Amino acid sequence: MGQENSSRQTDPDTSTRTLSSRSVEAIAEYIKDGRPKNIVVMTGAGISTSAGIPDFRSKDTGLYANLARLDLPYPEAVFDISYFRGKPEPFYVLAKELYPGKFFPTVAHSFVSLLDEKFMLMKLFTQNIDCLERRAGVPDDKIIEAHGSFATQRCIECKTEFPGDKMLEAVESGEVPHCFVPQCNGLVKPDIVFFGEGLPDSFFQHKHLPSMADLIIVMGTSLSVAPFSVLPQLAAEDTPRLLINKECVGDFGSRPDDVVLLDDCDSGIRKLADALGWRDELESMWSEVNGKAERDEKETLECARKEAMTKDEILEEVISELTADVEAALKLSNDHIERTMKQLEEEKNRSAVKDRIKSQPQSTSKTEFEAVPSTEIASAPLNIEWTVDEIPAKPLAMDSEAIIETTSPQNLPTGVTSASTPKENDVPYTI
Ligand SMILES: [Zn+2]
Numbered sequence: 054m055g056q057e058n059s060s061r062q063t064d065p066d067t068s069t070r071t072l073s074s075r076s077v078e079a080i081a082e083y084i085k086d087g088r089p090k091n092i093v094v095m096t097g098a099g100i101s102t103s104a105g106i107p108d109f110r111s112k113d114t115g116l117y118a119n120l121a122r123l124d125l126p127y128p129e130a131v132f133d134i135s136y137f138r139g140k141p142e143p144f145y146v147l148a149k150e151l152y153p154g155k156f157f158p159t160v161a162h163s164f165v166s167l168l169d170e171k172f173m174l175m176k177l178f179t180q181n182i183d184c185l186e187r188r189a190g191v192p193d194d195k196i197i198e199a200h201g202s203f204a205t206q207r208c209i210e211c212k213t214e215f216p217g218d219k220m221l222e223a224v225e226s227g228e229v230p231h232c233f234v235p236q237c238n239g240l241v242k243p244d245i246v247f248f249g250e251g252l253p254d255s256f257f258q259h260k261h262l263p264s265m266a267d268l269i270i271v272m273g274t275s276l277s278v279a280p281f282s283v284l285p286q287l288a289a290e291d292t293p294r295l296l297i298n299k300e301c302v303g304d305f306g307s308r309p310d311d312v313v314l315l316d317d318c319d320s321g322i323r324k325l326a327d328a329l330g331w332r333d334e335l336e337s338m339w340s341e342v343n344g345k346a347e348r349d350e351k352e353t354l355e356c357a358r359k360e361a362m363t364k365d366e367i368l369e370e371v372i373s374e375l376t377a378d379v380e381a382a383l384k385l386s387n388d389h390i391e392r393t394m395k396q397l398e399e400e401k402n403r404s405a406v407k408d409r410i411k412s413q414p415q416s417t418s419k420t421e422f423e424a425v426p427s428t429e430i431a432s433a434p435l436n437i438e439w440t441v442d443e444i445p446a447k448p449l450a451m452d453s454e455a456i457i458e459t460t461s462p463q464n465l466p467t468g469v470t471s472a473s474t475p476k477e478n479d480v481p482y483t484i
Contacts, residue, residue: 081328099273208232210239297321
């Protein structure tokens with residue numbers, strides 16, 4: 054697993070320094086031994102593709118391929134600060150598509166959050182601007198958004214921060230927001246790093262952290278944009294480094310404790326979680342986050358929908374809901390009547406079969422019994438017992454008068470005299 058598929062492998066003869074072997078299992082063993090307390094994770098667009106967010110650098114299937122309709126001189130122009138100054142509209146068309154809230158974290162995002170819960174996460178460096186790490190539960194102070202994010206926004210001229218709710222309104226309506234400061238009226242832009250802009254201060258303040266890490270995990274990045282791409286190289290020579298990516302990137306494969314897992318992020322992280330015995334915990338954490346995200350999303354959409362409705366529309370909806378309730382109740386009632394009628398019909402059939410059984414003479418033969426239609430027998434009450442020769446075990450009904458007439462007076466039950474028999478005067482005793 055892991056290293057064996059790498060196109061650029063560490064020389065097999067090179068002994069590992071820290072890990073027992075160059076494999077995912079060895080990384081898991083290293084983590085379970087409790088040695089790493091300062092794990093630094095680095096992520097790129099690949100961690101968010103399974104969330105449905107287009108890969109910024111995939112020219113065929115990614116975001117760039119969808120930019121043609123924005124009539125840009127070149128695709129990257131949408132993230133170019135000089136182009137934005139003159140024509141901000143294309144960015145806002147795109148922002149509506151990418152704005153956080155429409156996407157949910159992946160299982161790989163949840164793994165980073167799980168590392169933090171286990172007090173192992175030192176810092177997460179991400180190139181993504183989708184805020185899905187925050188949504189997955191990674192604390193803000195553990196995240197360095199190297200290329201900024203949609204979390205905050207400000208005027209590109211006077212740098213005054215712009216309120217989040219106003220930004221959301223602008224993105225939803227597709228209108229370009231402008232600075233509130235009188236006499237400024239500059240363009241407002243999310244704090245994502247455009248071409249031609251420097252990285253945030255927080256990146257430079259924390260970029261030394263990989264050198265202090267005891268494990269580096271890199272996921273879903275081409276490691277092609279400096280200075281982010283340099284971060285994994287800052288780790289100490291004997292610090293294990295794990296790459297989960299579809300291809301080998303950066304200088305991975307050049308060190309004795311490099312483990313390369315050529316896979317997509319979610320599948321690779323599940324392999325690591327399996328090796329760690331954390332799989333159930335990870336999946337339940339991910340489902341919980343996604344369930345909550347979906348519920349929040351539905352609530353927000355429902356609130357927005359209700360706010361946009363007029364009084365008449367609300368009244369109409371209430372009436373329509375009530376009508377639906379009444380119709381449902383009527384249907385229930387009709388179903389009940391139908392069921393009852395059916396039961397009565399069945400009961401009637403059963404009684405008919407019972408009567409026919411009772412009316413058979415005592416010497417009922419098997420042949421005569423078979424004369425009862427099989428469908429009627431099948432619908433006869435289940436509690437009828439059958440003897441081996443198929444004559445009912447229950448004694449056939451007898452005329453009580455016949456019993457009295459053939460019983461000697463001395464055999465009558467106590468208190469019953471021949472005088473009390475109904476027909477004593479009509480039929481003489483035979484004795
Ligand atoms: Zn301003």
